[in-house]
Amino acid sequence: MLHLLGGVLIGLAASALLLLNGRVLGITGIVSGLLGPDARWRALFVAGMLLGGAAVALALPGAFASALHQRTPVLIAGGLLVGFGTRLGNGCTSGHGVCGMARLSPRSLAATAVFIGTGALTVFALRHLS
């Protein structure tokens, strides 16, 4: 049930940012815009996100804990791919996967299908073929 509650909170955050501030809740855009001209609200959003995450981490100690322990080169390669890919594709799980899907944007539906698809192929190769 916590999963559904967490999802509802994520949806409420995206909704409030749209209805109050007229912005799309896309973390890729917000983070890469931190050095741009409209940085103030983005910096405040990220600060709030860190505070919200910290509050949950205190209440649920396992909320941000990895059980995968990948090797460092794998994490670096994955990080580079996520950073480059989200900029090239103009969005990640939040912008395309939540906001764009809820808007029924064909671009976001396509992007979400593709990143879930290549993600699933990668996990399949790692877990079942190696």
Add this chain to the structure above:
Amino acid sequence: MKAGLSALCIGGLFGAGLGISGMGQPQRIVGFLDFLQYFALRAPSVAGKAGSSDGAWDPALLLVMAGAVGVHFVAQRIARKRAAPLFVPDWPTYAFTRIDARLLAGAALFGLGWGLTGFCPAPGILSAAAGVREGLVFVPAMLAGMALFHGLERIRARAVTDETGAARRA
């Protein structure tokens, strides 16, 4: 002023939602992405490993997506009926409308990195902030990937300018 304060509070709501949802646990992401095992169980080279080593598909993230998309779908409907957002004059504009190669290639690369690490950008940042080793390695690499994209875009823009400049001279 109002927009800044609301961005801070909404960021807090989003960070809390991510933490509560389980998105901050990369093993859950990988468990969710592990649904292809059911299509491959008949392949003898795969069946043994799929059954024994890593367990079943973890559908939890489907609930996260259903909750988030469901709530935001309603908000999009409300937005369509209102003239403007509460604190600013304009609704967002969407610069891109076509499904093009850049969108698909970017999403494909992102998915590859997502499957390798179990992190998408926001949970990665929160994991690093929580001092989790995997997040602390992932986030600098992610920022480097974003910087690499911007660097290449700048070079590309300059090349286009050069070409048009050369064309003008010719």
